[in-house]
Amino acid sequence: MIGAMGIIARAAVLDRDIPAMFLAHRDRRTSLLTNLMAFPVYAYALSPIGLIPGFLPMLGYLDDLIVLPALIALTIRLIPQEIFKEYRSKEDVSMKRHWYYAIPVIIVYTLRFS
Numbered sequence: 001m002i003g004a005m006g007i008i009a010r011a012a013v014l015d016r017d018i019p020a021m022f023l024a025h026r027d028r029r030t031s032l033l034t035n036l037m038a039f040p041v042y043a044y045a046l047s048p049i050g051l052i053p054g055f056l057p058m059l060g061y062l063d064d065l066i067v068l069p070a071l072i073a074l075t076i077r078l079i080p081q082e083i084f085k086e087y088r089s090k091e092d093v094s095m096k097r098h099w100y101y102a103i104p105v106i107i108v109y110t111l112r113f114s
Contacts, residue, residue: 010069014069014072016088017072017076017088018072019087020084020087020088020090021038021072021075021076021079021084021087022042023087024079024083024084024086024087025038025079027083027087029080029083030079030080030083031080034078034079034080037075037078038075038078041071041072041074041075044068044071045068045071045072
């Protein structure tokens with residue numbers, strides 16, 4: 001069983017690895033096959049629909065706690081290690097957060113629920 005510090009440490013690693021993964025996929029040295037296989041992971045991570053329905057008590061969180069980190073780990077393994085290490089080692093690997101990235105999501109939700 002992972003303790004609270006283990007979960008916090010893993011979250012900190014993911015906080016660094018996810019932007020590095022995204023930047024590595026934008027690199028031209030990453031193969032097309034790797035990019036195509038990573039697209040469903042990004043879509044699943046950003047999708048409001050989970051693999052396991054949320055109405056099932058406690059089981060709905062399994063996709064957030066187990067499935068998504070496993071898919072992210074698989075995607076990281078597909079990236080050539082020298083490219084991933086290059087982006088992971090950069091000090092400014094955390095992506096700048098801009099509010100206008102949320103505009104497409106807001107538009108889709110507005111059109112869907114109006």
